[in-house]
Amino acid sequence: MSAAPMDDSASGSGLRDDLAKTIDRVFETHCARPVRESAEGGQWPAGLWAALEEVGLPLAALPESAGGSDLAFDDAMFALRRTAYHGAPVPLAETMLAGRLLVAAGLKVPAGAITVAPVAVREALRIEGGKLSGNASRVPWGDLCGHVLVAAESGGKEVVALVSTEGASSGVEKNLAGEPRAALRFDATAVIASAPLENASFRLAAEGALYRSVQMAGALERVLEYALAYANERVQFGRPIGKFQAIQHLLAVLAGHAAAASAAAEAAVEASAAAPDEIMVAVAKSRCGEAAGKGAEIAHQVHGAMGFTREHNLHYVTRRLWSWRDEFGNETHWQTRLGRRVASMGADALWPMLTGR
């Protein structure tokens, strides 16, 4: 796969195998340790991003008219998951998400990386006379992406709007994985395009939670692989530590969390082909978030001191798990929302709800 690889004539597992191989090759070539370290130092990983664009990944799920290749949404999420398996230090999820919302609102998708302003903590973004005002915090790669998609209020309606990030950054923090999370300040900033989108702010939050769930499932797959490999090669007391029952049981629990996260994320993706399914997204973000914490803990315990070093690669995925579980709403946020909904429907409606989707 090279220039125009997302051929929708292929399908099913064949297509996914190809996607995985393509992504693996991109990361092997363009995401060696120095790239990761310089990305954490605030450098934009231009080579990696260019390679991902070359294989058409950021816009793959969009229609051809929007510059995409009509890749099915679940296949696109499979691809995202694989990049998370590699601990990708790029705003791929954010660009995919922004593209999907822009298309949903009937707007044009600009070239390059696009980020989104999370709305978990409601910041009042308003548009008046085509100008955006307000603050957005913790915007992923908000200092390095050319554009940001926001959900805002305009004339009493919820809209999505695309604005340039130029000059908007008022400070950059990092998440635990060393990825930039910028504070953006808009003061009558010119809006490039905007259009009404029903429930825009919730839609953005739910999409974000869905993509983070998929990413956590991918990262957990990698964490399990690392832990198994280490348990098989590290010899203590004359045998690989994986031969000890205590370690075996830890790894069995980790495998359970990885499998559950995977199932929950896939179910949410399946239910969200057109727009996020509120209940299944809540299920996925809750279940994946719990698996992230418990899974990462076990992986580190199994790795001992070696996994605590900068030298080992484990932290590139575990630090992302510890970040992603809190981004776009943590477990408590989504569980409480889900619990309230179930309680208001009543206990007798729970089973029909679970079996009806």
Place this chain on the structure above:
Amino acid sequence: MHQFSFEPVSFPPAAEALRGEVRAFIAEEVANGTFTPSKNSWSSFDAGFSKKCGERGYIGMVWPKKYGGHERTALERYVMTEEMLAGGAPVGGHWVADRQSGNQILKNGSERARATILPKICSGECYFAIGMSEPDSGSDLAAVRTRAVKAEGGWKISGTKVWTSNAHRSHYLIALVRTAPKEEDRHAGLTQFIIDLSHPGVTVRPIYNLYGGHDFNETVFDEYFVADDMVMGGVGQGWKMVTGELAFERSGPDRFLSTYQLLAQSIRELGAEPDDRAANEIGRFVAHLATLRRMSSSIAGQLQKGAQPAVEAALVKDIGTTFEREIPETFRHLIPTEPTLGRSESYSELLGMTMLRAPGFTIRGGTREILRGIIARGLGLR
């Protein structure tokens, strides 16, 4: 490393139609006062209800019509079982026969065994007990000592089986028995027999459980005769069969819905507007439940295709039973009450009974520790 497979399934229209049918049947039975959902679990025995299930075609759903079955799909059967469990139906009489014993007989039994036993299971009038564990052989199943010695036209069986749930009201028991001395391969020399419990020479003694209930038994055989055509599959094939059976035993919705009645009742108790803490816990359980249901139904889909996802089944049972046990432990904090033993239909009694049953969830059908060993083997660690 074993690649865990949880391919999603989509339930065919026939399964969804069946769901509505089963749900209506349960609602009608509850309305008629046949049973009280909150008082039941899948081990609750009710011969009358089992017979009704047989009449409606809810037993032996996937078996051939010529043996009384209904030739429906594994996914339809899955839907029926999860509706029964969520509805709190007393399915304990026929549960084991339908879930595993009948499958074994269909696959490995003689023609006579199939023709005489399966139709009776299907009509809801024939129950089975499991004869795997022994006094000195629980998790270490290959250590069984019950022996069968060849006799004219059959075998004579001697030994003791324990934890034989429902043996005192079952018609048959499938026993794992040693037919050849233990050799280097400890899994060789084991054979499964279908044992008719109606003849003299078998002693069934109750083993009361910790709350005084009688499900378990000790079942003793003294040169008990079993005919050749009640041997399952080939002599010496027992181990392979037992491990195959466990994929059915371990992956179903009975491994995460045992405390569903308490979950539902707790949601009722907490009301339409629970506080943040309660809403958070309800949401967490719903998230786990939705995930488990997807994983478990995936296994039903794999079984339908003829696969034997034993490792996946162990994994579902491990996380499913962990989930079941968290439900009473969490709600006791949210709905402060003193759990109660008694006959009242109160929340505190439901909580109390669930707590007393809970230790069994992570023991029956393979302890959590054994399951984790199986998962570890699947992961390539053993």
